[in-house]
Amino acid sequence: MIKYIGSKRALLPWITGTIQSIHHQVPIRTVVDLFSGSARVGHALKAKGFYVISNDLMTYAYILAQALVEADARTYSQERVQPILDRLQSLPPRQGWFTQDYCEKARYFQPKNGARIEAIREGLETEAGGDPLLRAILLTSLMLAADRVDSTTGIQMAYLKRWAPRAHNDLHLDYPPLLNGPGQALQGDALEVAAHLEADLFYLDPPYNQHSYLGNYHVWETLVRWDKPQTYGVANKRKDVQERKSPFNSKREAREAMQTLLGRIQAQHLVVSFNNEGFFAAEEIEEMLRHWGFVRRLTRPHARYVGARIGIYNPRGEKVGRVSHTENHEYLFVATHSRRVYNALSDHTEALQLSLF
Structure with a gap:
């Protein structure tokens, strides 16, 4: 897979394990990855046996999803x-x-x-x-x-x-x-595409700050x-x-875009990936998800991308500024209409997090 600042390579066991834990309680057949990026998550979910629909606005991301998710x-x-x-x-x-x-x-x-x-x-x-x-x-x-x-x-x-x-x-x-098996790749604005898709579960990994993909x-x-x-x-x-x-890259527009998106999704379960460097605090995301019924927040530390760890240099090769931090906190928010899933995640979350550290 390509190097990607939003890549979930190190977090894949956490993400796929969480979705599988939902599947163990209520069968999941179709998963929508609405901001597919490098297609790493969609590829991993397809490998687990889910039917995956991947979407992204970028042409390169659409190409990656065609190959890694849709192609058999x-x-x-x-x-x-x-x-x-x-x-x-x-x-x-x-x-x-x-x-x-x-x-x-x-x-x-x-x-x-x-x-x-x-x-x-x-x-x-x-x-x-x-x-x-x-x-x-x-x-x-x-x-x-x-x-x-x-x-x-x-x-x-x-x-x-x-x-x-x-x-x-x-x-x-x-x-x-x-991978063997079918899938589907789409190219479109998530706000427009979401309203026309139905699935058992949506996975969202939206842009979280001002830097566009x-x-x-x-x-x-x-x-x-x-x-x-x-x-x-x-x-x-x-x-x-x-x-x-993208409105998701604008601090002024991101909240309205996120709330609009959440209002258009048709699914029983939602998993949202975010981190503490984004426009929203964890509590704000939880508040936006309340209408789903039950919300769990999962948290784990994660090293920042290598460019953030080595610092920033100007064209003359001189280091500019200081690195403020080398680690952030990744969040998974699980929103579900099922109390059974919500209750099961309580025990599963602790066991899964312990197995990853």
Whole structure:
């Protein structure tokens, strides 16, 4: 999976274990992941046997969900896909606008890998042959390969002054971790999509502060759109980063957006992921969930992303400011109409948290 500031990699056992504990009390068949991001949670839930519907507004996130949630590995087996990846891997490198913008003007990748990315991306559409899921699988392989040779701390608001050691490696395409079974990927505004979906359980991991995911992962958006965008600043961000805004990234608008969203969800159970660096205090989220009937708050400490731990540097390589803290608290809020689920979570929560520390 790609490096992702909102990634729940370390929290997956906690999240999936909580949802499974609900399932043990009241059978859960369908789960909606409304802000799917890197698709890590949706992928993990599909692996547990749930039917997952993943949604995100970002195009790169939609591509990841198509591959990791919707695609069925029985249809897109390694035996079928790997020869295509091998052909793409063997294409001669070609330097063009992507190499210039993201390897020379900005230094996200070594130029040798930028030229490989460019050649593969140009050849990928023909190899996909009009099959949208195969296209998504090939693009996911390319994103994962590029992520392994990038030169960032995990977000694309900036790149490292000196090349990361991994950036010197050669880009290599691998078969993505596809899973057997069906799923569904959607691309849309969560506020609009939520009103048209029904599921047993919704999982929400909304943006929680002013930093947009498009701004943090603009290179992936460009890689999948392949639209030669206008860019700005030292980081060569897409110009539309300044225009495509989410109300969840606005302290003034986030509360109304969250309350509107919660009012549109049709489900028996809701799991909300948040942390103490967000716009809302834990008590505020609990208050917004009261109309669901029963609410449990689960808490655990979690290390902040690596960029926050090493500090912030200006373009001259000078450290700017101080790191205020290296750890935050992650929350899971479980809202349910079922008293049985609510009561069962009391004992399960303590046992699950103890097993994770």
